Amino acid sequence: MQGVFSQVAVMGSSGVLLCGLILLWRRGVAAYITAFTWQSVVLAALTAAVGYFGDDPQLYAVAALLLVIKAVAIPRLLRRVAQRFTVGREPAPYVNTGTSLVVSGLLVLLAHAAARPLEAIAEVPTRAGMPMAMGLLFISLFIIVSRKMAITQVIGFLMLENAIALLAVLATYGVPLIVELGVFLDALMGFLVMQIFLYDIHETFSTADVDVLKRLRH
Amino acid sequence: MFDTAGIAVEAGQALLALALAPALAGFIRWMKARMQNRRGAPFWQPYAELRKLFRKDMVVSRHASWIFHLAPFVIFGSTVVVSLLVPVLVTPLPFNAVADLFAVVYLLLLATVFLALAGLDTGSAFGGMGSSREMTIAAISEPAIALAILSLALAAGSTNLGEIAARTIARPSSAISPGHVLAFVALFIVMLAETGRLPVDNPSTHLELTMIHEAMILEYSGPYLALVEWASWLKLLVFLTLAGNLFVPWGLATSLAPSALAVAFLSTVLKLVVLAAAVAVLETRVAKLRLFRVPELLAVSFVLGLLAVASSFSVR
Numbered sequence: 443m444q445g446v447f448s449q450v451a452v453m454g455s456s457g458v459l460l461c462g463l464i465l466l467w468r469r470g471v472a473a474y475i476t477a478f479t480w481q482s483v484v485l486a487a488l489t490a491a492v493g494y495f496g497d498d499p500q501l502y503a504v505a506a507l508l509l510v511i512k513a514v515a516i517p518r519l520l521r522r523v524a525q526r527f528t529v530g531r532e533p534a535p536y537v538n539t540g541t542s543l544v545v546s547g548l549l550v551l552l553a554h555a556a557a558r559p560l561e562a563i564a565e566v567p568t569r570a571g572m573p574m575a576m577g578l579l580f581i582s583l584f585i586i587v588s589r590k591m592a593i594t595q596v597i598g599f600l601m602l603e604n605a606i607a608l609l610a611v612l613a614t615y616g617v618p619l620i621v622e623l624g625v626f627l628d629a630l631m632g633f634l635v636m637q638i639f640l641y642d643i644h645e646t647f648s649t650a651d652v653d654v655l656k657r658l659r660h
Numbered sequence: 661m662f663d664t665a666g667i668a669v670e671a672g673q674a675l676l677a678l679a680l681a682p683a684l685a686g687f688i689r690w691m692k693a694r695m696q697n698r699r700g701a702p703f704w705q706p707y708a709e710l711r712k713l714f715r716k717d718m719v720v721s722r723h724a725s726w727i728f729h730l731a732p733f734v735i736f737g738s739t740v741v742v743s744l745l746v747p748v749l750v751t752p753l754p755f756n757a758v759a760d761l762f763a764v765v766y767l768l769l770l771a772t773v774f775l776a777l778a779g780l781d782t783g784s785a786f787g788g789m790g791s792s793r794e795m796t797i798a799a800i801s802e803p804a805i806a807l808a809i810l811s812l813a814l815a816a817g818s819t820n821l822g823e824i825a826a827r828t829i830a831r832p833s834s835a836i837s838p839g840h841v842l843a844f845v846a847l848f849i850v851m852l853a854e855t856g857r858l859p860v861d862n863p864s865t866h867l868e869l870t871m872i873h874e875a876m877i878l879e880y881s882g883p884y885l886a887l888v889e890w891a892s893w894l895k896l897l898v899f900l901t902l903a904g905n906l907f908v909p910w911g912l913a914t915s916l917a918p919s920a921l922a923v924a925f926l927s928t929v930l931k932l933v934v935l936a937a938a939v940a941v942l943e944t945r946v947a948k949l950r951l952f953r954v955p956e957l958l959a960v961s962f963v964l965g966l967l968a969v970a971s972s973f974s975v976r
Contacts, residue, residue, distance in 0.1 A: 449836055449837055452837070452971060453841070456842065460964075463960070467956065540955050540959045550967055551966065551970055574971070
């Protein structure tokens with residue numbers, strides 16, 4: 443049972459991580475949004491699985507919330523934003539695809555090294571998935587700094603949020619429900635604020651390419 | 661160890677692989693045709709092609725050197741040797757001592773190198789272009805293969821094919837371990853690149869801008885072409901068998917009892933059909949990648965292999 447639980451945890455967190463990697467390989471905002479949606483679905487499934495194996499019914503509620511907010515509501519809002527700006531293909535990122543894939547592989551290795559002390563003190567059977575969550579954290583940060591379009595950066599930020607949620611679920615079977623609710627609200631609010639920023643950037647510069655923001659200096 | 665029954669099964673398994681390879685290629689073509697709303701040729705069409713080619717005369721370019729004549733035999737021979745090493749039906753075989761994953765991969769690479777040499781040999785423009793592309797892809801798929809192999813070997817504690825299959829049979833839970841699954845996906849992507857399947861090379865076209873494999877064998881005709889084509893189908897079969905029998909080894913016979921062999925035969929055919937169907941679906945769904953995006957695809961495979969290796973360290 444413990445063995446299966448551990449395998450499921452690692453499997454699920456690998457799935458979440460892989461959805462993050464799709465962002466580096468595919469081009470086009472629609473594909474990014476789909477990847478984010480699937481990531482949230484896998485994360486919700488993993489949360490429910492941890493709730494089942496760890497015997498913590500509260501996690502079912504968290505999983506349901508995850509599904510509603512991150513797999514349905516936010517992707518829908520994102521699609522609307524993407525449609526509004528009629529953004530098709532993303533301009534070439536600062537780091538090309540091949541290099542960024544290799545960099546992300548190295549980041550995951552780094553995460554394995556960084557998560558080692560965490561794994562050593564954690565007692566839970568889900569601890570083996572923690573390096574993946576850390577890896578996703580690093581990769582989302584990398585996405586945020588290496589992409590030019592504001593909406594991609596927002597998706598990177600949302601993935602960062604997913605990574606933190608994953609880490610919480612794996613390390614401590616989730617934080618108390620009330621904290622989780624606060625975090626969800628924060629994420630949603632943060633996203634809405636960013637959406638307003640996006641609109642403003644678009645209004646002012648008639649593009650969502652953050653490279654153009656350098657003009658602010660003049 | 662080297663008993664006659666074992667050797668007979670070994671030889672029988674290689675012959676079986678040889679006999680099944682054209683059917684596999686035909687099956688993929690048939691299935692693709694069906695999914696694209698065409699009737700498609702029956703799956704035994706490749707046998708008819710082989711028979712036709714073996715009967716035909718050959719035309720060899722005046723500029724061809726001995727490499728051109730040697731290459732088909734090296735390509736065919738090395739692929740047949742590989743099919744002797746891969747566990748098609750039974751897992752511990754007389755040749756198991758040399759059935760190493762590295763040996764398998766580099767024997768297949770030997771065939772690729774000779775194919776590329778033959779493409780260059782006659783000095784035709786297409787052949788050279790095909791060879792150059794093939795070598796580019798082979799060079800960048802190497803690290804990805806090595807990593808996928810390494811993660812399998814780490815899980816089993818050995819690069820021996822029989823050992824890996826036996827280890828997975830002994831511990832069924834390891835088959836759903838992330839290292840295993842990621843390595844499977846990584847190897848599948850590399851397999852597509854190595855056997856010239858769709859996102860990398862289009863096996864059913866002679867359009868000069870896109871072809872890789874077809875460009876190299878453009879100068880071949882008659883029995884030589886038959887050998888090269890047969891070898892390429894066999895290579896596909898070997899890769900699919902590796903994917904099926906290393907990652908999902910159940911059904912593989914562990915003794916030489918006839919009933920176990922029958923089960924092994926059925927399960928191997930079933931696995932091949934499933935994997936071939938996956939290839940056919942994939943080839944119907946995706947378009948060919950631009951040549952410049954192929955390194956990115958292989959980088960995906962490389963990263964998956966890296967993740968597989970990393971997670972096989974963290975799980976234990």
